Amino acid sequence: MTPILISVVTCLRVATAILLLASVSSANLLTNGSFEQGNPQWNQWGWQSMFPPDSFTIPGWMVTAGSVDYVGSYWQAAHGQRTVDLNGLNAQGTIQQSFSTVPGVRYLVTFALAGNPDPIVWGDMSPPRLTTVRSWVSDGATVFAFADFDYVINTVTRSAMGWIYQSWTFTALSNTTTLGFTSLDSYAHPVLGISFGPALDDVSVVAIPEPAPLILAGFGLVAVGFLRCRGSG
């Protein structure tokens, strides 16, 4: 390549890097999104059933309905060592967290989803088993948006949970938003009841940059970079 061509290519690369950096959303707005910080009292199998109102066991999160299991070494995590089973002790559970938002701004919710495979692991049923979680947001008064996610449990081992990542978006209505996850799994084990739910891990919420100004800013940066390169070359 000629020096001018090399210079232009370099400048384009720099401009592209700037664009990529500009498009990366801000940091996770949630505290303890992967459930790694906690005050667990594991049972002999490596998990603990939680009941409302429990905001102590998993800092940042509160169990507000039903029952939720805090899962440690019992099964494979999507991230770190700890996860949540949204059906705890014979109940569909809810776990939630509140965080600061800006009204009118759109946010991306991302989380890892799997399902409690125990009825399959124990041979009490054959795969597949369907489990469902509802992810919802509230402005403190009402749930103003939600999304339901199905997960098909085919795994027959707790060491390979088959985690997948899911996401959805909402636009904030208030300065504080509560994000919640509620089990819709009603599978009833003949002995242990509805104690087998969707498994949750690695939850994040990030603000989504406004697209139009971002693109304009990006083109501006490219143009400036190009002119500077040409000027200095």
Ligand SMILES: [Ca+2]
């Ligand atoms: Ca985790």
